Amino acid sequence: MSTDQGRGQRSIRCLVAKVGLDGHDRGAHVIARAFRDAGFEVIYSGLHKAPDEIVQAAVQEDVDVLGISILSGAHNTLVPKIVEGLEEYGALDDTLIIVGGIVPEDDRPELKELGVAEIFGPGASMEETTQFVRENAPERER
Template sequence: MSTQEREERTVRCLIAKVGLDGHDRGAHVISRAFRDAGFEVVYSGLHRAPEEIVQAAVQEDVDVLGISILSGAHNTLVPKVIEGLEEYGAFDDTLILVGGIVPDEDREKLLEMGVAAVFGPGTPMSETVEFVREHAPDRR
């Protein structure tokens, strides 16, 4: 599928704050960038359990799940979200992104689990938007 065709369809995204992390500025920034790019965006709100994130992703039938995490609990919480998506049969149809503070040594583990990309602080919004346009699942 060409980039133009991908740009013409609406990509549905859930931006999620999982766990006790109370800092959501980055989640709001990426939500705005995705909306400005023409994506439909649902924001989970703060302090969501992995199960709540999975339920929201399934109920909203999202193409992209962006997990914003700054608390350092990514090695515990992201696998729980992935397991939940697998239980619902939604893992293969969902592009999973992680954004926030993730040490370099943990990035590879997340990618091996099925996270498509990890974006750290300072990543240009255009880079993240383009990644979604190129990699969001085609569900037509």
């Protein structure tokens, strides 16, 4: 049972996803642990997932939050494919999308226009990230 304030019986469900050929997953593991410590239910995708695999996992697991970890520089190609996939399944409005990793400032506005709620770069605190999720995860029957 969740102790999330007023969120019902189910805790916030998060998918922490590694997309593309990026093999660096330390940050993904750190945020997954921080989310678990915050009382969130966490699913980790594993490495080298295609955008459609991440979409399928997010839809099948009925996640509230999709955290995309990307350090490869392919964010302008891969993140839009994930957003489009979620939209095709009608899951975009019910999923808070956050991105963590190396995303240049110039690329951030376009990602946010697509539907990415926030982008957390190197040095972002776990407290800041978990608080953002707590405050912005979609309210759903749990």
